[in-house]
């Protein structure tokens with residue numbers, strides 16, 4: 001459960017369970033403060049003049065407690081606070097009173113007078129938009145080059161949704177406690193955090209059993225056991241046979257990108273199914289990937305009668321229309337699992353419920369009702385299938401994706417800088433890898449091929465989608481600048497090596 005993310009409400013529960021089990025809240029606060037100071041000593045050893053901004057709750061309490069330690073260690077510390085110590089309550093009051101002086105009102109704070117600013121205004125308890133004096137101060141702070149270390153969350157960022165409530169601190173580094181929160185990984189929160197450190201403050205991981213988190217950081221711990229390495233005496237059919245359906249003669253590149261990714265991703269065999277009109281063009285470009293003619297649903301159904309063909313990608317470059325709907329229906333009637341992408345998704349814009357009904361029937365036939373389809377929409381495609389969910393602005397992306405997954409009885413892989421993968425049972429993973437260079441033509445096609453590779457090799461549907469997204473992003477990170485879609489499959493050997501190294 002190291003990949004678990006805790007919503008602010010779940011984190012409050014983790015605190016409460018720990019306190020109920022005998023650890024006083026003030027001790028947790030002191031440990032939080034010690035972790036903040038440790039992070040400061042590691043990242044800002046030369047910052048002499050340190051401003052600690054303290055809000056009215058326990059986030060402020062952490063700031064007062066950190067100020068006391070920093071002062072003892074010889075830094076010139078000034079606290080600027082929203083409330084004087086006597087107006088605080090609980091652990092925050094204890095921490096503030098233990099600091100040698102009353103601090104100064106927030107209005108007196110000038111960022112340019114400091115080498116480092118510690119942001120302890122609001123954390124998990126942020127309940128409304130920053131406004132007035134605080135908003136103006138945050139604006140000035142963001143405009144100043146002084147580094148900022150945020151306690152728990154950059155003030156103004158929702159730990160639940162990653163949203164900016166009005167105005168938010170842009171931090172250089174953020175120190176959070178026990179487990180990261182969805183807002184650390186979801187945009188725009190992710191861009192406000194700087195580097196994120198998760199500190200141990202003595203909360204026992206066993207509290208997670210009672211909390212049952214449903215949101216995860218998409219890291220190998222989540223799916224590593226679902227990936228297979230080729231057995232010593234293995235056969236290519238042990239690693240599955242992925243199929244990618246090609247579009248017409250002028251739109252074949254997308255299918256070939258997906259097919260190459262499926263093969264590099266470890267599928268034992270990969271076949272491109274091509275309409276007659278495009279067989280020649282596909283044939284001149286394919287080598288290890290095989291090619292078969294397929295012009296109609298009957299042929300597809302017949303091919304899928306061979307149950308070794310166990311994962312199929314439909315959509316990239318395929319064209320929008322009745323044939324895509326027909327093909328999707330044929331796949332969902334078979335034993336193979338379907339990755340429906342791009343034009344495949346758009347083809348159901350008029351009647352998403354028809355697609356969801358097919359997916360539900362396919363899931364009902366599988367062991368434990370496991371999803372038989374992975375939908376891979378970007379935001380625009382998502383809106384075509386789930387217009388009401390896309391319009392619900394206030395909903396966190398994991399919640400949007402999990403409601404979509406439940407409705408579609410499918411895995412929903414909602415793409416973007418902060419790609420979220422959700423399952424009908426409520427699990428949702430926020431991706432942690434990738435670079436903006438992934439926003440390049442054909443990169444989504446490669447991703448669908450990678451999902452098919454993991455499915456072909458037998459990974460569970462949710463884990464297959466998570467692994468593919470992680471590897472896609474890691475390939476981009478390891479390649480660096482100048483990336484085009486073709487480079488992604490070529491990087492996979494290095495990504496597998498990195499995974500194997502742990």
Ligand SMILES: NC(=O)C1=CN([C@@H]2O[C@H](COP(=O)(O)OP(=O)(O)OC[C@H]3O[C@@H](n4cnc5c(N)ncnc54)[C@H](OP(=O)(O)O)[C@@H]3O)[C@@H](O)[C@H]2O)[C@@H](O)CC1
Pocket residue numbers: 012015025028029032055056057058059060062121122123124125126127128129130131151152153177201
């Ligand atoms: N619990 C523990 O044991 C541990 C907790 N820890 C720390 O505690 C933090 C959570 O503390 P918290 O729950 O007190 O919430 P916090 O973020 O300080 O804010 C609440 C205050 O802000 C106010 N307020 C909110 N929004 C506002 C706005 N826009 N503008 C103005 N005011 C606004 C809000 O007012 P209200 O909504 O009640 O009117 C209330 O007064 C957590 O992030 C971590 O740092 C660690 O020490 C580890 C142990």
Ligand SMILES: Nc1ncnc2c1ncn2[C@@H]1O[C@H](COP(=O)(O)OP(=O)(O)O)[C@@H](O)[C@H]1O
Pocket residue numbers: 378415416417418419434435436437438439440441442443444445446447472
């Ligand atoms: N700014 C970004 N940072 C990281 N990843 C991104 C960014 N923009 C897009 N991506 C990723 O790039 C891929 C683009 O896929 P898609 O939109 O289907 O493009 P295409 O149709 O051109 O293949 C997705 O995996 C998406 O998550």
Ligand SMILES: [K+]
Pocket residue numbers: 059119120121122123150151152153154155
């Ligand atoms: K903060």
